[in-house]
Amino acid sequence: MDRDIELLQRAVPRLLSWFRENKRDLPWRHDRTFYTSLVAELMLQQTRVEAVKEKYVAFLEKFPTERDLAAASEDEVMKAWEGLGYYSRARNLKSAAETLFAEGTPRTWEGVKSLAGVGDYTAGALCSIALGLKEPAVDGNVVRILTRLFADGSAEGDALKRKFKEMLRQVYPNDTADFCEGLMELGAIVCLPNGVPLCGACPWRELCRAHLCGEEERYPVRAEKKARRVEHLNVYVLRCGGKYALRKRTEGLLKGLWEFPNSPASAPPPCPLPQGKALAERTAKHVFTHVEWRMTGRLWETEEPFPAFLWATAEEIGREYAIPSAFKAFKDWLK
């Protein structure tokens, strides 16, 4: 038998026992349904567990079933998502809830994968955790712990993910949920990404080739990253009679969310501005996965409410309109 598969087979029972004794008490591990697992998995994409915990509980209080979420307006869903970022996930979650409500819970990997916002990793996680299917979920965390276990020097990337998926499939135990979550948990609390992993607390310390050679930090081998694109923007916080101008983004990053009017630094303002100097000015930066915004924000008092915008008080904005955290540097101008 392949040496790596044999090693992985020995690693499985150790991981399961360790997970059952050491797993964190997280809200999405209670009273699980397919829908609640879907909410948790979409929230956890690119977001830290600590940031998700409270939001998850509040979100399910507001939308306890797929039926409630399917019936909600997009603005309500965006508001409940506020602070988590990557808002396309919220739109996808709503659309997936509509599918669940109309068609019922899927029963196969293909059915799960066809839901909005569900990629290969999330499909594997949902199949393993909520449906008891032996479908591995391999993300950067799982790649990290397996490259260390095998001392595998291949560069991170899709080919390596596919290879690990095939290997996991060969050893997947019947307790698919604990195994899938055990791999994630080991990567989250023991086999840490930066600095030194906590090998003394690891159930694999007697098996892990990287640890046995004292070379944990050599793995995973990073693939070269593309540089982020930098975009310069002017942001216009416009006040008129105690109300502020908002507009909804219709395309690209943050599509569907409310924002302060803005335009590329090289383009004219999106409406006529008053003569003279702005009331306040500040620069800010926001980093997305592939793009970085460098913003110059200015606060203006206008005499007429420019009709292309929606005008709302600070209180209404706080209550009803989700403004993405990219603009948070300018939010304290709202009074």
Ligand code: SF4
């Ligand atoms: S022994 Fe150390 S390096 Fe190996 S899997 Fe465990 S924590 Fe990671």
